[in-house]
Amino acid sequence: MMTGEIHNMSGNSTLKNIVKVSLSNLCIVISGVFVGFLIPKVLGVEEYGYYKIFTLYATYIGIFSFGIxxxxxxxxxxxxxxRLNKQKIRCFTKLIFYIQIAVLAVIILFSLFFLNGEYKYIFIALSIYLVELNMTAYYQYVAQMTLRFNDYSMRNIVKSxxxxxxxxxxVCIYYINSKxxxxxKWYLTFVLIISTVLYVLYLRKFCDITFGNAEKGTIFTYEIKEVIRIGMPFLIASMCSTLILNIDRQFVSIYFDTKTYGVYSFAYNMLSLVTVCTSAISTVIYPVLKKTSECKIKExxxxxxxxxxxxxxxxxxxYFPLSIFVKxxxxxxxxxxxxxxxxxxxxAFSSVISVVMQNYYKLMNKNHLFFFKNVLVLGISIAANFIAYYWFKTPEAISYASVVTxxxxxxxxxxxxxxxxxxxxxxxxxxxxCMTAGFYIISRLNNLYVSFLLYLTIYLxxxxxxxxxxxKKVIYILFRKIKRL
Incomplete structure (x- = not known):
C-alpha cells in the first residue's frame, strides 16, 4: 500500500528496494511459520518456554553496541x-568487535559463578549469540545506510x-525418537550455528571495512565520541521501546511458571508473523526519507x-484461521x-510508532525527545503491568495492560x-x-467462521x-500497474 507514496518520493529505485526487502521478509515469514508452529510441537510447552526465555533476553543484548x-x-x-572512508569505518568495526568480546567474557564468568540450572546454559549461549548478533546488526546497518539492500536481502534469505x-x-529427530x-538445547544449538554462518557471510562481504589499517589519533577519538553521542540516545530509545513491548512477557516470565510463559510467548510468536511484514518498509524508509525535502516529509x-x-x-x-489451525x-x-x-x-499502535514515528524522530534529529518519551512510557508500562498483576494475577490482565500502555x-x-x-x-x-473495539467484540463470538466474515465486512x-x-490511491496505483502490463 505504501509503495505508491514512496514511489512518488524517490522513483523506481525506492520501489525496487522495498520489493527486494519485502521478498526477503517473505522468506522470513515462511521460516517463521516453520519455527512458529513446528518447534512448539516438537519441544512441548515447558521446553519451548525455556527457548523463549532465551529469545526474550536476546532482545536486550543490542544495548552492548553502546550506540556505536x-x-x-x-x-x-x-x-x-x-565513498565511505574505509579506514575510519574499520576503526568503528574493530572497536565494536573488541567490546563484544569483553562483554562475552563478563557474561560467561557471571554465568559460571552466579547462575544455576537452565539459566546458566541459557546465559552462556546468550554470550556467544551476543557477539554474532551485534556484529551482524552492525554490518546490516552498513548495508542499509549505503542502500545496499541486495546484501541485506540475500542474507535474510540465507537465514530463512x-x-x-x-x-x-x-522434526525428523522428533519422529525418529517416536515423537x-x-x-x-537442540534448537538453541541450531540457532547459534545459523548466527555464526550469517556473521561469517557478512565478514566476507564487508572485509574491506573489517581488515586492514584503521584510522587512529585524537581526531578519531573525537569521531568515536561524536558517533556515541549521536547513537546512544537512539539506542536507549530503541531499547526502551523494546522493553515497553516486552514488559508483559517479562512480568509473566518472572511471576508465572515456565509452562505458562511458553504458552504466553506462543501468542507473540504468531504476532511476529505480521511484524515481519511491516519491517520491510521500516528498513527502507529512513535512508529514503533522509534524501527527501522537509516539506514533502511533512506532507x-x-x-x-x-x-x-x-x-x-x-x-x-x-486471527480466525490461525485459531482454527492452532486448536x-x-x-x-x-x-x-x-x-x-x-x-x-x-x-496497530506499536507498528505506527516503530515504522513511522521512530523514523521521523530520527529525521527531525529529535532522538533525545524520543528517548525521554520512551522512558516516561516505560515507567507507565511497568506500573500498569504491576497493577494488573497485583489486582488480577492473570496473564490476560497483563496483556490488557500492555495494550492500554x-x-x-x-x-x-x-x-x-x-x-x-x-x-x-x-x-x-x-x-x-473503533477497529480495536470491533475486533474485541466480534472475536468473542463462538463461531469463528461467522466472526471472520463479520470482521472482514466491518473492515471493508x-x-x-x-x-x-x-x-482510491491504492486502486489507482494497481490500475496503473495492470495497465503497464
Whole structure:
C-alpha cells in the first residue's frame, strides 16, 4: 500500500528496494511459520518456554553496541559505499568487535559463578549469540545506510533457508525418537550455528571495512565520541521501546511458571508473523526519507500512518484461521489464543510508532525527545503491568495492560507531530480505537467462521468511512500497474 507514496518520493529505485526487502521478509515469514508452529510441537510447552526465555533476553543484548552501530548508521546514512572512508569505518568495526568480546567474557564468568540450572546454559549461549548478533546488526546497518539492500536481502534469505532446514531436522529427530519431546538445547544449538554462518557471510562481504589499517589519533577519538553521542540516545530509545513491548512477557516470565510463559510467548510468536511484514518498509524508509525535502516529509506523514493502520487491521483477519489451525494442530497451546486475541490489535499502535514515528524522530534529529518519551512510557508500562498483576494475577490482565500502555505510547509519540506538522491525527486514532473495539467484540463470538466474515465486512466498511482516499490511491496505483502490463 505504501509503495505508491514512496514511489512518488524517490522513483523506481525506492520501489525496487522495498520489493527486494519485502521478498526477503517473505522468506522470513515462511521460516517463521516453520519455527512458529513446528518447534512448539516438537519441544512441548515447558521446553519451548525455556527457548523463549532465551529469545526474550536476546532482545536486550543490542544495548552492548553502546550506540556505536546506531551512531554510524545515523551519521553516514545515504552515503554510497564506494565513498565511505574505509579506514575510519574499520576503526568503528574493530572497536565494536573488541567490546563484544569483553562483554562475552563478563557474561560467561557471571554465568559460571552466579547462575544455576537452565539459566546458566541459557546465559552462556546468550554470550556467544551476543557477539554474532551485534556484529551482524552492525554490518546490516552498513548495508542499509549505503542502500545496499541486495546484501541485506540475500542474507535474510540465507537465514530463512537455514532456519527451515534446522526445523526440518528437528522434526525428523522428533519422529525418529517416536515423537518424544526434544530439549530446547537442540534448537538453541541450531540457532547459534545459523548466527555464526550469517556473521561469517557478512565478514566476507564487508572485509574491506573489517581488515586492514584503521584510522587512529585524537581526531578519531573525537569521531568515536561524536558517533556515541549521536547513537546512544537512539539506542536507549530503541531499547526502551523494546522493553515497553516486552514488559508483559517479562512480568509473566518472572511471576508465572515456565509452562505458562511458553504458552504466553506462543501468542507473540504468531504476532511476529505480521511484524515481519511491516519491517520491510521500516528498513527502507529512513535512508529514503533522509534524501527527501522537509516539506514533502511533512506532507506524506499522515498518509504513511493511514497506510500502516489499514494494513494492520486487515491482518487481524488472520486471527480466525490461525485459531482454527492452532486448536487442531497444537491443542496444548489453545490458551495462547486468548492472549493473541488481546494483544493483536495493539500491533496497530506499536507498528505506527516503530515504522513511522521512530523514523521521523530520527529525521527531525529529535532522538533525545524520543528517548525521554520512551522512558516516561516505560515507567507507565511497568506500573500498569504491576497493577494488573497485583489486582488480577492473570496473564490476560497483563496483556490488557500492555495494550492500554501502547495506546498511551501512541498519543505521547504523536504529540510532537501534532505540534510540528499540525497533522489531523483524530481520524487515524479514532479509526484504531473503533477497529480495536470491533475486533474485541466480534472475536468473542463462538463461531469463528461467522466472526471472520463479520470482521472482514466491518473492515471493508470502515475503509470507506475513514480512509476512502487511501482506497482510491491504492486502486489507482494497481490500475496503473495492470495497465503497464
Amino acid at each position: 552501530s546506531e551512531g554510524v548508521y545515523l551519521k553516514y546514512s545515504g552515503i554510497e559505499y564506494s 533457508m537455514l532456519t527451515v532446514v534446522s526445523v526440518v531436522l528437528m 518424544q519431546l526434544l530439549s530446547y 506524506i506523514y499522515p498518509s504513511l500512518v493511514s497506510y500502516m493502520v489499514c494494513f494492520i487491521f486487515l491482518s487481524l483477519n488472520a 487442531w494442530f497444537l491443542p496444548q497451546y489453545t490458551y495462547s489464543l486468548e492472549i493473541f486475541r488481546i494483544v493483536f490489535p495493539g500491533l 501502547l495506546i498511551i505510547y501512541y498519543l505521547l509519540a504523536e504529540s510532537y507531530f501534532r505540534n510540528k506538522f499540525a497533522v489531523k491525527w483524530h481520524k487515524n486514532f479514532l479509526y484504531c480505537i 466498511l470502515s475503509l470507506f468511512i475513514f480512509h476512502r482516499g487511501v482506497v
